[in-house]
Amino acid sequence: MQPYADRPGQRLAILKMLRVLIRHAIDIGWLKHDPSLGIKRPKTHEIRSWSEHEIKQFEKRWPVGTRERLAFAVMLFTGQRRSDVHRMTWGDVTGDTIRLTQQKTGARLVIPLHRDLRAILAVAAREHVTILNTAFGKPFTVDGFSGFMRDAIAEAGLPLECRPHGLRKAAGRRLAEAGCSAREIMAILGHKTLAEAERYTRDADQERLAEAAILRLEAGREGNKSPKPGSKSLGKQGKTKGNSI
Numbered sequence: 001m002q003p004y005a006d007r008p009g010q011r012l013a014i015l016k017m018l019r020v021l022i023r024h025a026i027d028i029g030w031l032k033h034d035p036s037l038g039i040k041r042p043k044t045h046e047i048r049s050w051s052e053h054e055i056k057q058f059e060k061r062w063p064v065g066t067r068e069r070l071a072f073a074v075m076l077f078t079g080q081r082r083s084d085v086h087r088m089t090w091g092d093v094t095g096d097t098i099r100l101t102q103q104k105t106g107a108r109l110v111i112p113l114h115r116d117l118r119a120i121l122a123v124a125a126r127e128h129v130t131i132l133n134t135a136f137g138k139p140f141t142v143d144g145f146s147g148f149m150r151d152a153i154a155e156a157g158l159p160l161e162c163r164p165h166g167l168r169k170a171a172g173r174r175l176a177e178a179g180c181s182a183r184e185i186m187a188i189l190g191h192k193t194l195a196e197a198e199r200y201t202r203d204a205d206q207e208r209l210a211e212a213a214i215l216r217l218e219a220g221r222e223g224n225k226s227p228k229p230g231s232k233s234l235g236k237q238g239k240t241k242g243n244s245i
Helices: 008-027 052-061 067-078 115-122 142-155 166-177 182-189 194-224
Strands: 097-101 108-112
Touching: 052 067, 052 142, 067 115, 067 142, 067 166, 108 182, 166 182, 166 194, 182 194
Parallel strands: none
Antiparallel strands: 097 108
């Protein structure tokens, strides 16, 4: 059995790291060609958004005041990646906003705090520099934070398809369903191109348009059901009392 056969995402990450090292080896003359060129990129399944039912199930298991709910809320209401969330500090929170520089893109963002997140932050203990910490009061590593979230998700009885990154997808989905434009979604999630943000608006628009189409269809059929005069009564006059004029 191949290593990481059941973990295509990890296989792809390793392949990317190896190719960085190989390119460096070629640049300094240690290699003459890239031996990884014949290796096919493993196919990965796209991480899906959490549904509203799954969000409520997690919140039911982890009430406000727990570390799990705090981490969940920061991810869902800021829409940021794990690599950024685990590094957030209380110093990043100013008034009703949180400031950050995305590790992956370098984008500098100022994100208004959703009222639900403000309420959760208000009751969170501020004993350390970072907002999220281990049970020993130490800052998380990105891998440690991922493991912490996966354990919390499993404890909530949610399926394996509910990945931590799916909360970022849920944030984008919610923004699109609220009628936000692609550029507004970019301002929150930090996407570099419109195409990335437009995936959310496209899905939301499809759902809205499909709903509108069915409503039009139903309205049209109801209109066609209005009573019509029968063919037998056409051209006939009803009987009247007395003399006709």
